[in-house]
Amino acid sequence: MVRALPPLDGNLSVTTxxxxxPLEGGVEAIVHALLxxxxxxxxxxxxxxxxxxxxxxxxxxxRAVLGRIQEMRGEMEALIEVVTGSxxxxxxxxxxxFPDG
Numbered sequence: 001m002v003r004a005l006p007p008l009d010g011n012l013s014v015t016t017x018x019x020x021x022p023l024e025g026g027v028e029a030i031v032h033a034l035l036x037x038x039x040x041x042x043x044x045x046x047x048x049x050x051x052x053x054x055x056x057x058x059x060x061x062x063r064a065v066l067g068r069i070q071e072m073r074g075e076m077e078a079l080i081e082v083v084t085g086s087x088x089x090x091x092x093x094x095x096x097x098f099p100d101g
Contacts, residue, residue: 013100017076017093024073027066034059 014020038055045052080088080096088096 014072015097015100017073017080017088017096018090020069020073020076021093024066024069027062027069031059031062031066034062 012023014023034055038052038059041049041052041055076098077088079098080092083096084092
């Protein structure tokens with residue numbers, strides 16, 4: 001089960017493609033855990049139960065965050081490729097800095 005944490009008080013700051021990888025992996029793990037939890041609640045109760053519906057919203061919110069992270073990855077990779085003329089490698093993922101703001 002994923003434990004609820006207090007909401008963030010601001011934006012996440014990701015300045016390199018290399019920083020995005022662990023963030024994406026962590027959110028993917030959360031999304032998977034919430035999907036499993038939602039499925040279990042639906043099976044244990046019924047699709048319209050309060051617990052099942054609440055678990056759907058938890059999953060949907062996390063999935064939306066993952067979608068935005070994946071969109072950021074695509075944008076960062078594309079910009080690195082435009083600037084350098086080649087797809088990003090590990091070195092570029094760590095060293096190519098995107099301004100925050």
